[in-house]
Amino acid sequence: MSITKDLGLLDSEWAVYNFLLKSKISNITEISKGTNLNRVSVYKALNKLSKIGLVNEVMEAKKRLFEPANPKLLNKIVANKKKELITAEKEIINLEKIYNKISKDVKATIHVGTESVKAIWEDILKDSHKNDEWLIIGAPKSADILAGYFKEFNKVRARKKVKMKIIYNKDAKELINERKRQPLTKVRVMPGEYITPVSLEIINNKVLIVFYEPKIMAFVIESRESAKSFKQYFDLLWKIAK
Structure with missing residues (x-):
C-alpha cells in the first residue's frame, strides 16, 4: 500500500x-x-x-x-513526514546551490603526457588576448626537454602580444639566457637555493601545476578566485626574486 x-x-x-x-x-x-x-x-x-x-x-x-x-494518529504522522520532506527539499535546494556555485566557479582537470600538456598550453594561448600576462613560478631545469617546443610556442605568443613573466629555479641557467632574448618576456631567478621540481603557471582565470618528472603532466584549475590568489603569491615572489 x-x-x-x-x-x-x-x-x-x-x-x-x-x-x-x-x-x-x-x-x-x-x-x-x-x-x-x-x-x-x-x-x-x-x-x-x-x-x-x-x-x-x-x-x-x-x-x-x-x-x-x-x-487518527496516522494523520499526525503523515503531517510530520510532510514537514520533514519540506525541510529535506529545502536542504537539497541549498546543497544544489552550493554544488552549482562550486561547479560554476571551479573546474579542475588533469592532463597526462607531453601531447596532452602541449594541447592545454595551446588552448590557453589561443584564448588569450593582447597584453594578457602569463606568469610562471619555479620553472625547473627539467623543462629544457621541451626547449624546441617552447621556442616555437613563444613565437606564437609574441605575435599575439601576450606577455610572460618567469621566476626560474636557479639551476635553469640555459633556459634563463634563452628567455631573456625573447620579446615580451621578463625573467627573474628564485632567491637562494630554493628549487621546485614543478612549475606553477597563472594566466587569466587558469592555474596550472606542471610536473616534468618522471612524466610530464599538468593539473589545471579554472577559477577566477584561485587565479587571483596565486597571482598575489607570484607578485610577492617577483619582488624578492633577482
Missing part, C-alpha cells in the same frame, strides 16, 4: 497494525498467526510501531498484549 511509504512503514509493520485494528487486542502468538509473520518479525514490527505511538502494550493476567492506537 502507498500509505506504508507515506508513513515510513515496512509492509510487515503495516500488516501487524492492520491486524490489531481488526482484533482490537492480541498477544504475540495471535499476531504471528494472523499476519503469517514469524515471531522475530512481529517483535521488530511491534517495537517500531510502539516507538511512533501506533501500538500500545498492556498487561493482563501477567500476559503481554498489544492494542492499536486510534487511526
Whole structure:
C-alpha cells in the first residue's frame, strides 16, 4: 500500500497494525498467526510501531498484549513526514546551490603526457588576448626537454602580444639566457637555493601545476578566485626574486 511509504512503514509493520485494528487486542502468538509473520518479525514490527505511538502494550493476567492506537494518529504522522520532506527539499535546494556555485566557479582537470600538456598550453594561448600576462613560478631545469617546443610556442605568443613573466629555479641557467632574448618576456631567478621540481603557471582565470618528472603532466584549475590568489603569491615572489 502507498500509505506504508507515506508513513515510513515496512509492509510487515503495516500488516501487524492492520491486524490489531481488526482484533482490537492480541498477544504475540495471535499476531504471528494472523499476519503469517514469524515471531522475530512481529517483535521488530511491534517495537517500531510502539516507538511512533501506533501500538500500545498492556498487561493482563501477567500476559503481554498489544492494542492499536486510534487511526487518527496516522494523520499526525503523515503531517510530520510532510514537514520533514519540506525541510529535506529545502536542504537539497541549498546543497544544489552550493554544488552549482562550486561547479560554476571551479573546474579542475588533469592532463597526462607531453601531447596532452602541449594541447592545454595551446588552448590557453589561443584564448588569450593582447597584453594578457602569463606568469610562471619555479620553472625547473627539467623543462629544457621541451626547449624546441617552447621556442616555437613563444613565437606564437609574441605575435599575439601576450606577455610572460618567469621566476626560474636557479639551476635553469640555459633556459634563463634563452628567455631573456625573447620579446615580451621578463625573467627573474628564485632567491637562494630554493628549487621546485614543478612549475606553477597563472594566466587569466587558469592555474596550472606542471610536473616534468618522471612524466610530464599538468593539473589545471579554472577559477577566477584561485587565479587571483596565486597571482598575489607570484607578485610577492617577483619582488624578492633577482
